[in-house]
Amino acid sequence: MSGPRPGNPPAFDESFEVLVIGSGFAGLSAAIEARLAGRSVLVIEKMALPGGNSALSGGLIAVANAPLLARDGIADSPDLLAEDMFKAGHGLNHPDLVRAAAAGSLEAFLWCRDFLGVVFAGSLHHGGGHSVPRIYSPENCSGSVILQALLVKCRELGIPIRLQTALEAFILDGDGRVAGAEVRAGHIFPQAQSGTPRRIGATRGVVLASGGYCQDIEFRKIHDPGLAGALETTNHPGATAEALVSALKIGATPVHLSWIQMGPWTSRDEVGWGVSTMFSVLVGIPHGIMIDASTGKRFVNELADRLSRSREMVAAGRDPMLIVGGRAARQYPNLAQGLKRGAIRRYDTLEALAQDQSIDFPALEATLRHFNLSLRDGVDDEFGRPLAAHERFPIEAPYHLVRLRPKIHYCNGGIQIDAGARALDIASHRPIPGLYAAGEVTGGVHGACRLGGMAITECIVFGRTAGVNASRAKD
Amino acid sequence: MSGPRPGNPPAFDESFEVLVIGSGFAGLSAAIEARLAGRSVLVIEKMALPGGNSALSGGLIAVANAPLLARDGIADSPDLLAEDMFKAGHGLNHPDLVRAAAAGSLEAFLWCRDFLGVVFAGSLHHGGGHSVPRIYSPENCSGSVILQALLVKCRELGIPIRLQTALEAFILDGDGRVAGAEVRAGHIFPQAQSGTPRRIGATRGVVLASGGYCQDIEFRKIHDPGLAGALETTNHPGATAEALVSALKIGATPVHLSWIQMGPWTSRDEVGWGVSTMFSVLVGIPHGIMIDASTGKRFVNELADRLSRSREMVAAGRDPMLIVGGRAARQYPNLAQGLKRGAIRRYDTLEALAQDQSIDFPALEATLRHFNLSLRDGVDDEFGRPLAAHERFPIEAPYHLVRLRPKIHYCNGGIQIDAGARALDIASHRPIPGLYAAGEVTGGVHGACRLGGMAITECIVFGRTAGVNASRAKD
The missing domain is CATH 3.90.700.10 (Succinate dehydrogenase/fumarate reductase flavoprotein, catalytic domain)
Structure with a gap:
């Protein structure tokens, strides 16, 4: 961790307006919104392939008031989805995040369908814990088509995605603002010290979208010792905790880290x-x-x-x-x-x-x-x-x-954000200047249990919000 | 928070070998052991009275293989107590801490009875979730007699307890070792900025025994939004999270913060x-x-x-x-x-x-x-x-x-320690040099649910261990 160095403005090897850490649904959604807002954007990804768990996902997206539901005459609403989320989450969910996710779910789906051009199947899926069938599935039953559509859009918009580039630590300026990141370029996961240290500046904001820690045996067993040892997981090998830990080290607030979900x-x-x-x-x-x-x-x-x-x-x-x-x-x-x-x-x-x-x-x-x-x-x-x-x-x-x-599938917990995808400080409960977060690295949306189809909804709702708000900062 | 300042050894207003933060069961047990090991010790307490929740407690202490049980021909063992703890804790408990607490429970009780001279009632109490009656209660049904006995012992041993002295931040030396604390002397809780800043050195170790956060509405509602608002609690007003947060800010590992217990x-x-x-x-x-x-x-x-x-x-x-x-x-x-x-x-x-x-x-x-x-x-x-x-x-x-x-009663979560009461770093999972912790500020012993009588057992087992190990450090 790099602490504030009063009087010495940080020196960077290169600089962008918005730096996005992670290239899954949340990170790419953030990057696209930041670029559309006119910002220079860099996405870094520690693995050799983009997408993380998003590349493996089933592509389900839960939508309150899905257009197909009306066809079947079934009533739904953001309130009903929120109620389902609170029930599954044992009431541990943060109400502002639940409301934002439920209210934003329809727009997130329409963005995937109409802006990204993803083709969805013509019937809705009834997922566990949902009151009504409200889940769309891509035609090929795989999240990879949504990821591909995001990658195509990034290419169109000229957003660089730098692979094998791992976050090492956040860089704070003299005012305690997140001003960039120390990274390792040419990183070969999981070799911690591999790659060349570089300092990348972010003049407006950093978006953390690094995913969960289902593959991090040491970390997950601290929070749920029942998940020690070589239990199977659905996750990609890079689903480890280092980036989350880097955020905690600069005062981000841990929430619900012990609520690690098994897929049934x-x-x-x-x-x-x-x-x-x-x-x-x-x-x-x-x-x-x-x-x-x-x-x-x-x-x-x-x-x-x-x-x-x-x-x-x-x-x-x-x-x-x-x-x-x-x-x-x-x-x-x-x-x-x-x-x-x-x-x-x-x-x-x-x-x-x-x-x-x-x-x-x-x-x-x-x-x-x-x-x-x-x-x-x-x-x-x-x-x-x-x-x-x-x-x-x-x-x-x-x-x-x-x-x-059942296999280890999803981390409900992570760092606390507000409904504007701003990471919150553990002492002041106020936004950490310059730091935004979205997706599985955050906690509070799901509480004790995430409903099926809500991960992608969450990634797109808060990813886009993070991209928009990181672009606005320091105007 | 004070980060490392390479090349500038920290300057202190005064220095002790062991600094203990908090004057409840855990803190005073640590202070006594450190003094018995020949160390100079200072206990600081942010409130105007010593003891925190310990002063209010019922004084129950759970003991595996309680001497009175043998009289009744009932079989018990540390393993059976551990099994009860895992069951109540939903298996979230850290096994090494459960074993240490269960195995140490008898000695903790004997220390209270024989070393401190606390008089206990002549029958055992059967607490909820325990397989057998194994809980001792002081004759007057109040933890205050145990606290008084600890205070008397501190006085005998010449251990100063400085009241109205609040932790502001830990001080690290150039090697990242906890070397002392910034405090506010003459602090008037809850006025955050009250008191005079002072820097107290601890040449061997700092023991954090600052208790839980049941009275910290902002903090507790992040971890369990159901506990927002003016819900009643059994706790003293000073049961707030600042000292815990100070530890997290130097890389201590949060565990099970959302498991806040209601007393039934x-x-x-x-x-x-x-x-x-x-x-x-x-x-x-x-x-x-x-x-x-x-x-x-x-x-x-x-x-x-x-x-x-x-x-x-x-x-x-x-x-x-x-x-x-x-x-x-x-x-x-x-x-x-x-x-x-x-x-x-x-x-x-x-x-x-x-x-x-x-x-x-x-x-x-x-x-x-x-x-x-x-x-x-x-x-x-x-x-x-x-x-x-x-x-x-x-x-x-x-x-x-x-x-x-039911009222909000106890924080099962806190910072992670090992069985030697050493605070563990969130990135390396190794001890943070110079930092020890015990009691309600720690997490992992109880998992999802603490059993009755196990708080005092925990405080004395890990408090004494913290005092012993903090005394040994840097020999």
């Missing part, structure tokens, strides 16, 4: 995110059931929030599996790939599935029969899962199976 | 901790029942951990009250005072109680009848409360009532 839809039969996860998210969970293979019975509302589901899935002795009917399974465009990899398995009869997975067949058959009746009636009398609000397929042959295992 | 045994009929709380803790909860006045029924295992109980108590529409029989109530030495203040109410008949509090009488009568049968059989078939392990009194006239309201 990953497979034990492939590594990381894999190809089965979006199958489970998009068709498996909305149209199938989760059972405990040790009993043949359901054990949870499959559309509960991620925290509730993950906790039930890892309960002692439980062996969670997802069973989906053929009609639903065929909706997933990448089904063949999942079957080929063995992450999704297909059986012609339920008995064959039960036998192959050592599940009590009469118990499993009774579970399916009961759930199919619940589907017909639109009421889940066992776990209160919402069944009325979306298209429903009975679970029928051929049966598709995913053997589930 | 405070009364809505008196302010703060009051006189009824120890009645509820010591006799009301172990021998009575909690009912929801809106239904006349029990709603929770009264001996569950604090987090579980508080959550149930504040559930929508619930109106929690504690009902205790006469025989149990008379065990509490300060009963008369509680009755006089109206915080404890007495009724000759259950009907009178029900009528006065607008509770459905037949429902309440059925609840009591059922619970008294459960007591007789030793099995709580409703909520699984342990009934077999301690003395049991049927709930009979005269009935005693406390109208409950």
Whole structure:
């Protein structure tokens, strides 16, 4: 960390008006807005490829009052989305951030669709913990198309994205304002000392959009010792805490660091995110059931929030599996790939599935029969899962199976920002001059549990806000 | 904050070998050990009175393998206490700290009894979330006797306790070692700028034992927005976050800051901790029942951990009250005072109680009848409360009532320490040279929920360790 050096204005190797740290959804959204505001912008990225977790994401974006909902005559509002967020978040969410995210969600989606030109599927997904189906998915079920669209826009606008350039420390000027960053150019992650030190100035503002720390075993186990050791994660290898720590070292406020989220839809039969996860998210969970293979019975509302589901899935002795009917399974465009990899398995009869997975067949058959009746009636009398609000397929042959295992997925906590994406100081609770932040590196939006589809919404809402406000500073 | 000033050794107004910040159980335990190790010691305290929350505490101290337990033939062990701590803490606890606290609990108790000369009651208390009765209570049911004993010992040992002296910032030497503190002498809390700046050196170590932040509304609401506003707390007015923030500003690691505990045994009929709380803790909860006045029924295992109980108590529409029989109530030495203040109410008949509090009488009568049968059989078939392990009194006239309201009580989170009470750096995860910490200002011992009686155990175990290790440093 470089402290204030009164009387010595910092000397830089080069200087921009706005410096963005991180090249995922949040960082690129910030960079684009800053450039559109007429600023010179540099994006730095510590890895050899841009995008971080954004490049791996499923591309879901949650939208209050989604245009498609009106078509189906379903009522929604930013208030209802906010209510869902508070409920999943155990009320730990910062109300101003929840309101900004919910109110800005529609514009964030329209920006992706109309300004970036991303093509979304023609139906809405009902994500766990959401009151209504309000989640858009890109046509190919992957966030990479949103990332590509952002990268194309950056190229059009002439925004340089400097890869293998790692933040080393923030540089403060004599007034305690963030005036730039010490970086390592030519950095080879994870070699901490690799690369050449350089000092990059930012005359208007620095936007921190460096993502979460799911891959940082030492850091995450301090905050949740249950996540020590070599647990699997869906994240890219660079999801580590150094940039977050650099911000804390200059007085940014840590919030909710212990709330690290497990994804309740990953497979034990492939590594990381894999190809089965979006199958489970998009068709498996909305149209199938989760059972405990040790009993043949359901054990949870499959559309509960991620925290509730993950906790039930890892309960002692439980062996969670997802069973989906053929009609639903065929909706997933990448089904063949999942079957080929063995992450999704297909059986012609339920008995064959039960036998192959050592599940009590009469118990499993009774579970399916009961759930199919619940589907017909639109009421889940066992776990209160919402069944009325979306298209429903009975679970029928051929049966598709995913053997589930929650993996570490998302850091709900990070540094505190206000609704203007300004990083706040831990002592004064006021903005740290010159420092903005957005995306997974921030905390407070989600509290105890992020809802599906809210990460990209958050990245775009607060990323754009950060870019706009960093451009305005010091006018 | 004072950053490193290479080449300029810090100049101090005065210097000691060990500087202790805070004069509660943890700070005074550290000071005594440092003095016994032959060091010159100064304790500073920002308030006009010593002790902070320790002066208000109930004085309960949890002990694995309490000598009195053996008398009753009940098995206990540090492992069982550790297991109880992990369970209440949702597994967020740091295992090394849990083990150190559990293993050190017996010695901590013996130190209070035999070295400090505190007189404890002749029976053990069964606290919520503990598997067995393992909690000692001073004869007068107040932590003030332990505090007084510590103060007397400090006087005997010639340890100065300088009141109205507030920490302003830590001072680092050129090597990044904590070498002392900027303080304000003659400080008048809460006037931030009051007092005269002074620089106090600490040639061997600084022990931070400044307590929690339950009274710091701005700080606590960042970490748990549900605790915004003028919610009641059991804490003394000086339980604010400035000293914790000073440690974070030099790179101490924040842990579990959002886990702020409500006490499930405070009364809505008196302010703060009051006189009824120890009645509820010591006799009301172990021998009575909690009912929801809106239904006349029990709603929770009264001996569950604090987090579980508080959550149930504040559930929508619930109106929690504690009902205790006469025989149990008379065990509490300060009963008369509680009755006089109206915080404890007495009724000759259950009907009178029900009528006065607008509770459905037949429902309440059925609840009591059922619970008294459960007591007789030793099995709580409703909520699984342990009934077999301690003395049991049927709930009979005269009935005693406390109208409950959880109040903000304790900060489970704080800065990270290792089992040697060394404060750890957020980037390197190694000790910050010269900085030690103990007590409520630290985090990790309790995770999501502290068990009753474990605060004093923690303060004495890690306070003494901090004093010993701060004395050893730079030998």
